[in-house]
Amino acid sequence: NLEIHQMDVKTAFLNGDLNEEIYMEQPEGFVDPGQEKKVCKLVKSLYGLKQAPKQWHEKFNNVMMSNGFKINECDKCVYMRNTEKGHVIVFLYVDDMLILGSNNEMINSTKKMLNSKFDMKDMGIADVILGLKITKTSEGYSLSQGHYVDKILEKFNKHDDRLAKTPIDANLHLMKN
Numbered sequence: 001n002l003e004i005h006q007m008d009v010k011t012a013f014l015n016g017d018l019n020e021e022i023y024m025e026q027p028e029g030f031v032d033p034g035q036e037k038k039v040c041k042l043v044k045s046l047y048g049l050k051q052a053p054k055q056w057h058e059k060f061n062n063v064m065m066s067n068g069f070k071i072n073e074c075d076k077c078v079y080m081r082n083t084e085k086g087h088v089i090v091f092l093y094v095d096d097m098l099i100l101g102s103n104n105e106m107i108n109s110t111k112k113m114l115n116s117k118f119d120m121k122d123m124g125i126a127d128v129i130l131g132l133k134i135t136k137t138s139e140g141y142s143l144s145q146g147h148y149v150d151k152i153l154e155k156f157n158k159h160d161d162r163l164a165k166t167p168i169d170a171n172l173h174l175m176k177n
Helices: 052-066 104-117 146-155
Strands: 003-009 017-025 039-044 078-083 086-093 096-101 120-125 132-137 140-144
Touching: 003 104, 017 052, 052 086, 052 104, 078 104, 086 104, 096 104, 104 120, 132 146
Parallel strands: none
Antiparallel strands: 003 096, 003 120, 017 039, 078 086, 086 096, 132 140
16 A cells, blocks of 8 residues: 655766865866866766766765665665654665655655755656556556567567467476476
8 A cells, every 4th residue: 555656866966975086177168268278176976977876876875864764784775764654665776766655745755855955856656667667456566567578679670469378488398396
C-alpha cells in the first residue's frame, strides 16, 4: 500500500561543492578580451568534471542525513525515514529518484524538503523510471521492461510482430543442478 512518486534533479552535477582547487580555460564565447591567457577558478562542480558525481552524491547525502534520513548500508543510494506519521524511502539514481511513502503527507513533506535544497522537477506518481514501467495492481506493484525492449527493437529495425511462445529453445531439456 505504498505510494510511489518520481522526481528529477535539474542539473544535479552543478550542485556539488569542490574540496580542492580546480581551474579551467575560459569557455568558448566567454573569453574576456585582453585576458585570453587567464583561467577560471571553479567554485562548484561542472558536468564532465571527474569529481562531479562524487561531489553531487556527497551533497545529496548530507542533505538527507541532516533531515532525519538514515542511509541503507548495503546500497548508499537508498534513504529511509520513520516517524509517528509514517515512513518514507528515497531511491536515488544519479539525478532520478523514486519516493515511496506510507502516505501522501510523508511523500509531500519529503518533496518539499528536496525542493527547498535543489532545483527539482516533480513528476508525480511514478510511471516509468530507468526503462522500468511501474504498474499498480490490486496485489502491489508490477515492473515490466516490455516497452523498453520494443524501443530497442525499433531502434535497430528488428521489430517483428511474430510472437514467440517461449524465449528459450523448446528442445532444450533442463536438469536439476
